[in-house]
Amino acid sequence: EADIYQTPRYLVIGTGKKITLECSQTMGHDKMYWYQQDPGMELHLIHYSYGVNSTEKGDLSSESTVSRIRTEHFPLTLESARPSHTSQYLCASSEDEGEWTEAFFGQGTRLTVV
């Protein structure tokens, strides 16, 4: 059973506010990912990490930033939220390469910027 948690599940916030979306996993996975997904649409990788102090930008340009100070924690921050940031944000983690590698997903954070 996947043990990856995202908070909050839903967030409505005003333009210009700073927000942090939390993601934690208890599986000890080195690899973690943030995806942006408009409802019912495809996933876009915006950030990933291969371990502590490792962060990289993904395929889709994003104004957000991430940090990886602890293995289990991979928060995503928007310094100044805008309506264009309205979307669903999915966090995922996976083991290092090896047999039966798969991605485990959190429940997502649905962000609305008004």
Place this chain on the structure above:
Amino acid sequence: AQTVTQSQPEMSVQEAETVTLSCTYDTSESNYYLFWYKQPPSRQMILVIRQEAYKQQNATENRFSVNFQKAAKSFSLKISDSQLGDTAMYFCAFSGDNYGQNFVFGPGTRLSVLP
């Protein structure tokens, strides 16, 4: 770079019938992993089934099975005895066998199971 294509944006099937979702991919690697993920409306993305490229036998999980054609780079998902709870977005995904490779997801197929 690897790509994953799902040519069916939307599909529907009657309850208890069988449906096949298509997925093709492009890679130059000899070993890799393929996945089908399910995302029900407003719910968590979960793994449905996975296949390792070097295993010729098609994976099966209860009502879900795949048709893996390595030479054709095709990885279709068959859902037998469709149930209302199968209504969801289905994403085909690829993962290489080398460290430093991320998952590549297809654009998804929206499946509706009709009563």
